[in-house]
Amino acid sequence: MERIADGATTESQMGFFTDVTLCIGCKACEVACKQWNQLPSDGFVFSGTSYDNTNRLSSTTWRHVAFVEQMDRENPAQSRWMMMSDVCKHCTNAGCLEACPTGAIIRNEFDDVFVQPDVCNGCGYCVPSCPFGVVAVQQKSGTAQKCTLCYDRQKDGLEPACAKSCPTDSITFGPVEELRAKAEARVASLRAQGRDDVRLYGVDGEETRDVGPLNAFFLIPDRPEVFNLPPKPVLPSRFQPAAYTAALIATTGLALLGARVFRRNGASA
Amino acid sequence: MQEPAITAGQGQPHGEQFAAAGNYSPDAVAASLQRGDGGFGRAQETYFDHPVLRKAHWRWEIVSYFFAGGIAAASAALASFAHRGGDADDGELVRNGRYTALAGAAVSGALLVKDLGRPERFLNMLRIAKLKSPMSVGVYVLSAFSTNAAFDALEQAQEDGIAPRLPVRWMARPFAALTRAPSTALMASYTGVLLSATAIPVWYTGRRHMPAVFACSAATSGAAFQSLLLALFGGSAKTAKKLETIELFASLAEAALLLDWERHAGETGKPLFTGKRGSKLKTYTLGLGSVLPALLNLPSILSRKPPKHHRLRTILTSALALYGGYVLRECVVYAGRESADDPRAYLRHPE
Numbered sequence: 017m018e019r020i021a022d023g024a025t026t027e028s029q030m031g032f033f034t035d036v037t038l039c040i041g042c043k044a045c046e047v048a049c050k051q052w053n054q055l056p057s058d059g060f061v062f063s064g065t066s067y068d069n070t071n072r073l074s075s076t077t078w079r080h081v082a083f084v085e086q087m088d089r090e091n092p093a094q095s096r097w098m099m100m101s102d103v104c105k106h107c108t109n110a111g112c113l114e115a116c117p118t119g120a121i122i123r124n125e126f127d128d129v130f131v132q133p134d135v136c137n138g139c140g141y142c143v144p145s146c147p148f149g150v151v152a153v154q155q156k157s158g159t160a161q162k163c164t165l166c167y168d169r170q171k172d173g174l175e176p177a178c179a180k181s182c183p184t185d186s187i188t189f190g191p192v193e194e195l196r197a198k199a200e201a202r203v204a205s206l207r208a209q210g211r212d213d214v215r216l217y218g219v220d221g222e223e224t225r226d227v228g229p230l231n232a233f234f235l236i237p238d239r240p241e242v243f244n245l246p247p248k249p250v251l252p253s254r255f256q257p258a259a260y261t262a263a264l265i266a267t268t269g270l271a272l273l274g275a276r277v278f279r280r281n282g283a284s285a
Numbered sequence: 286m287q288e289p290a291i292t293a294g295q296g297q298p299h300g301e302q303f304a305a306a307g308n309y310s311p312d313a314v315a316a317s318l319q320r321g322d323g324g325f326g327r328a329q330e331t332y333f334d335h336p337v338l339r340k341a342h343w344r345w346e347i348v349s350y351f352f353a354g355g356i357a358a359a360s361a362a363l364a365s366f367a368h369r370g371g372d373a374d375d376g377e378l379v380r381n382g383r384y385t386a387l388a389g390a391a392v393s394g395a396l397l398v399k400d401l402g403r404p405e406r407f408l409n410m411l412r413i414a415k416l417k418s419p420m421s422v423g424v425y426v427l428s429a430f431s432t433n434a435a436f437d438a439l440e441q442a443q444e445d446g447i448a449p450r451l452p453v454r455w456m457a458r459p460f461a462a463l464t465r466a467p468s469t470a471l472m473a474s475y476t477g478v479l480l481s482a483t484a485i486p487v488w489y490t491g492r493r494h495m496p497a498v499f500a501c502s503a504a505t506s507g508a509a510f511q512s513l514l515l516a517l518f519g520g521s522a523k524t525a526k527k528l529e530t531i532e533l534f535a536s537l538a539e540a541a542l543l544l545d546w547e548r549h550a551g552e553t554g555k556p557l558f559t560g561k562r563g564s565k566l567k568t569y570t571l572g573l574g575s576v577l578p579a580l581l582n583l584p585s586i587l588s589r590k591p592p593k594h595h596r597l598r599t600i601l602t603s604a605l606a607l608y609g610g611y612v613l614r615e616c617v618v619y620a621g622r623e624s625a626d627d628p629r630a631y632l633r634h635p636e
Contacts, residue, residue: 066333071335137404147338149338153342247634255482255483255492262494263471263475263500270362270500277530278366
């Protein structure tokens, strides 16, 4: 990384690699994220489903550790717990960024998707436009909020709070190219140990068809939907041509109807 | 979501709870209960059924905006057609339509601003123009539409002698020539594009229908609203018949498109077309809002005798059509909330 005059660093494409096989579910990332970004509490609610009482990402929870229990009484050795620290994916083709009408959502110099809190007016259109259900409008601030990939820390050459606090290096931060190489090596080593079920999510699978490679990608030992990751996330803007065509055809038809009914001296149709 | 068959006494309560929540396929649940592993098989399809997507916060403000915007657009279009191609006795419609368009645009703007998380920042929408974002397109469509509506209303007010003569024609004419047709057409239909171009399954699978349904519904509601004004405040019976004709064709097209949409949507369309919301949509939008007014108006439209006023019938059919138009927007917006909360709809990837 090179430091430039104002203390900011310039580097292409910084991101996260989150390795589910290393996560121990300590939730240090959730806490560190809340502390650094001064995010309010989400209340104290028991989900009643697992050790995960956060349930999902929200406007005030930018890291969320999912807790997947796969128990097998018949063959107890096959039982397993998997934890996954979920986060904004910082997509190459970001639905939220495309949808934002104010230009509040930008791609910053680290190639990450950032919501400028002083520009956002809380229209909420980014929310249903995110293919991963990440960004959300917070009631109190009235603006859309999500992971900033610790833009402020990155500008000072620091790694994001979650990656810094992760005790097992399940979350690693760095240039995406380096992280991908590391992830490929990790997959190869796990496969060599007989873990045939591991795969990368967000590098080159079919999940990248619309949204492109993800700057925050994952190593997962099961199908994506087990971790609430969509197998085929959609990029909303690809539905626009069909929708605008339908609008054009319908309004043209209605205009012809209007012109015919209101022709001069004409009796009604 | 299919309810798996669970026999009492089989499995553990915990397992039944999850089975009831539909976290597993019926086969997997049956196998899991056989094994007695409390429902935690290896066939998880979702993460405890937590939503994958996040729903928009939009409520009645946006529903009302879609409704008011549609009426405003159709009223402006009707006034414009009546002004250019109509007969001398269509003057009432021109006047009412122009004033309605301006009032509708003002109400639309106010509702949109109220819906923002930070209303004082509404002008931030105008700091950039972005063709890729239907919301940005919509802001400029509404701005252009409102400007035209204001010019037209001013011209009408001058003709009515209630506004001073201002030298605005040199601005109004070229602006209208450039923007009136596209901004009016998009005002009636872009809201369908806005909802279609999202990640919400029930909305994006309706992308070939929703903008057209919204446009037809705008025409129905606009014609119904103008008929209502004519019935209440007086106007030519010939104009009323023309409005009824437009309402008839638009509402039948709307009904046909809705039915085709349901057929195309299949499983993904459930939040909109089935259950309580489905009955509401079919009763008030399809039945009472489209088909019944069409049937009631048909005899006088087909009749070759000189048209007469049927005030009571007009008031009834217009009210039904208007309510149907509101219900349509409400059902579509709220179906999106339900669809976003159902992880299966999205994970199934209805494409």
